[in-house]
Amino acid sequence: MAVFSGYNLSCARGHRLIFEDLSFEIESGQILTLTGSNGCGKTSLLRMMAGLLDPFTGSIQWKGENTGSDFLSRNILWMAQETPLKPQLSVIENLQFLSCIMGGPSDKAAIQESLEKAGLGRFSHYPVSYLSMGQRRRTLLTLLYLVKRKIWLIDEPTNHLDKEGRDHLVNGVSDYVKQGGIAVIATHRPELWGSCTILDVSAFREGTKEERQAA
Amino acid sequence: MTPFNAILFKDLKSDFRHGGQFLFLPAFFLLIVMLYPLSLGANLKVLQTAAPGLLMIAALLASLLPLEKLYTDDMKDGTMDLLMLSPQPVSFYTGGKILAHWIIAGLPLVIMSPLMALMMGLSINWPDVLLIFIPATLLFVLIGQIAAALSLGARRGSVLLALLVIPLYIPVLIFGAGALDLLQTENPAKGPMLFLWAGLAFTLPVTPLVTTKLLKMQMD
Numbered sequence: 138m139a140v141f142s143g144y145n146l147s148c149a150r151g152h153r154l155i156f157e158d159l160s161f162e163i164e165s166g167q168i169l170t171l172t173g174s175n176g177c178g179k180t181s182l183l184r185m186m187a188g189l190l191d192p193f194t195g196s197i198q199w200k201g202e203n204t205g206s207d208f209l210s211r212n213i214l215w216m217a218q219e220t221p222l223k224p225q226l227s228v229i230e231n232l233q234f235l236s237c238i239m240g241g242p243s244d245k246a247a248i249q250e251s252l253e254k255a256g257l258g259r260f261s262h263y264p265v266s267y268l269s270m271g272q273r274r275r276t277l278l279t280l281l282y283l284v285k286r287k288i289w290l291i292d293e294p295t296n297h298l299d300k301e302g303r304d305h306l307v308n309g310v311s312d313y314v315k316q317g318g319i320a321v322i323a324t325h326r327p328e329l330w331g332s333c334t335i336l337d338v339s340a341f342r343e344g345t346k347e348e349r350q351a352a
Numbered sequence: 353m354t355p356f357n358a359i360l361f362k363d364l365k366s367d368f369r370h371g372g373q374f375l376f377l378p379a380f381f382l383l384i385v386m387l388y389p390l391s392l393g394a395n396l397k398v399l400q401t402a403a404p405g406l407l408m409i410a411a412l413l414a415s416l417l418p419l420e421k422l423y424t425d426d427m428k429d430g431t432m433d434l435l436m437l438s439p440q441p442v443s444f445y446t447g448g449k450i451l452a453h454w455i456i457a458g459l460p461l462v463i464m465s466p467l468m469a470l471m472m473g474l475s476i477n478w479p480d481v482l483l484i485f486i487p488a489t490l491l492f493v494l495i496g497q498i499a500a501a502l503s504l505g506a507r508r509g510s511v512l513l514a515l516l517v518i519p520l521y522i523p524v525l526i527f528g529a530g531a532l533d534l535l536q537t538e539n540p541a542k543g544p545m546l547f548l549w550a551g552l553a554f555t556l557p558v559t560p561l562v563t564t565k566l567l568k569m570q571m572d
Contacts, residue, residue: 189433189571210439219430223362225369230362237358240439264369 138201140165141186141288141319146195148181154193155181156341163334165317168310170327173339179323180218182338183290186321187215214239214286218293220273224266228257228276231265232283241284251279255305270297278306281313289313289320295329303329355440359448367456377414378460384410385468396473403472404532408488408525410468411461412518415492418457419517420510422449422500423567436571446560446567450497458489469532476535484541487548488528494552494559495520501566523551 139162147157155178163169171179184190186197188209196203199212222231229248237243252258255275265273274297281289289310295303307329310320327335367374388406392398426432435445465485466478474481499517503509527544534541 187433187437189436210437213437215433215437217430217433219428221426221429221431221434223366225366226362230365233353234358234362235434237353238355238435238438238440238445243353243358 139163141197141199143186143192143197144195146182146185146197147193148178148185148190149193150181154343156338157194157343159195159336159338159341161336163319163321165319166314168314168320168322168330168333170330170333170335171321171323172325172327172335172337177339177342179338180292183215183292183321183323186288187213187290189215211240212287214281214284214289216277216281216289216291216294218296220270220277222265222273222276225264227262227264228252228268229261232276232279235277235280236283239280239284241280248279248283251282252276254282255279256301271299271302274298275302275305278309281309287318289318289322291320292323293325294322295324295326307331355438355444356448359445360452363449363452364455367452374456374460377417377457378464380417381410381414381461381464381468384413385471388472400473400536403469403474404536405525405529407465407468407472407474407532408528411465411485411489411528412492412521412525414461415457415489415496415521416514416517418453419496419500419513422453422497423504424509427504427570432567432571436568442564442567443560446497446501446563450493450559450563453497454490454493458493461489462486474532474536476532480535480541481532483545484528484531484548487545487552488524490552491524491548491555492521494555495524497559497563498566501563501570504567504570524548527551 142160142162144160146159148155159182161169171182173179181190185192188204188206198204199208221235226234229245229252232248232252233243233245236248242248249258249261252261255278257272257275257279260268260272265276268276278294294306298306310322311331314320322330324330327333385407388402389399392402423432435442462482462485466481469476469481496517499513499520503513503516506512527547531541531544531548534544
């Protein structure tokens with residue numbers, strides 16, 4: 138029995154199915170990358186895993202039991218493409234707020250330490266409005282190290298990142314899964330994540346069920 | 353830092369650092385009140401007769417201003433997603449949001465209200481004016497929170513919000529203006545004032561729960 142799994146999932150938007158009959162299984166210490174063309178439902182699948190979107194059919198399970206809101210809020214760290222950083226607040230104030238609501242540490246020393254590790258220490262008291270998109274993304278990714286969770290769900294994490302930022306993130310994810318964590322990453326560049334399981338969400342678009350069964 | 357404090361300080365800091373935005377609302381209230389003597393003329397009796405209702409209408413209009421953006425920013429930038437996945441109850445978020453909203457949009461009106469009453473020629477003791485404006489502004493904020501959560505994500509949300517919230521503000525307007533009018537004519541105003549405080553006692557504990565439920569529905 139897989140640790141984190143989803144079976145026969147389908148996602149509906151209006152009268153259209155984005156994907157259907159999609160299943161996945163992940164063990165602790167694994168990375169699952171979600172690939173596929175734009176609009177194929179990578180983000181929707183991640184949101185389903187996070188419990189932010191109800192599947193049209195199917196279920197998502199942790200050790201064979203359906204995940205409930207209590208499990209999700211204690212074990213999932215969701216990192217969307219949007220950056221929920223308030224431009225008027227400083228980097229450290231934003232992280233204090235986000236870490237606090239996610240149940241992580243909110244003391245400035247711990248946050249400053251994480252920022253130093255991410256190479257953002259000198260920006261900690263800058264208002265977020267002064268930062269570039271890449272720096273904002275890196276600021277947000279600092280949350281991954283502040284808030285301890287069993288599953289990371291990350292949507293297009295390398296957007297706006299330079300090579301240094303990408304390397305830092307890839308190393309961070311690699312260290313996390315080595316310690317037994319599970320990372321699910323929606324990306325157009327699965328090769329960045331080393332030995333990962335690739336799930337092509339496009340292959341599950343509406344009307345492909347018979348093709349897959351025939352194959 | 354508790355989640356309640358975190359949300360309260362986040363909203364207050366964001367507002368106070370947003371290019372003097374916190375001054376817009378009191379300035380709007382002052383401008384509206386200043387318009388009445390200019391349009392009604394210099395007849396003090398006419399002004400005194402209309403003043404109770406006009407003051408409450410000015411406070412009502414000022415209270416409408418911040419409603420549209422209450423939850424839209426958090427919805428658009430993904431903060432709301434993180435809140436839904438927070439191990440803390442979402443009502444901490446709505447509770448912090450309500451207090452921050454009142455400090456930004458209600459407290460300045462309360463502080464200004466005795467002066468505005470004086471400007472309109474009302475001869476009412478300032479503690480009595482405060483005793484009317486404190487529950488009235490809190491009720492404007494609480495009702496506004498529910499309407500803002502209800503209209504979140506709707507097309508033409510600002511128009512829908514105004515249409516939703518103004519009818520709900522009418523009892524506050526009637527009892528607030530009624531209390532000011534009775535005090536101005538040196539009659540006891542205990543009845544309408546008690547209605548305002550009773551309305552507050554009912555709405556205050558209910559609003560965070562209702563708003564939380566509505567926000568969760570909007571996220572589905």
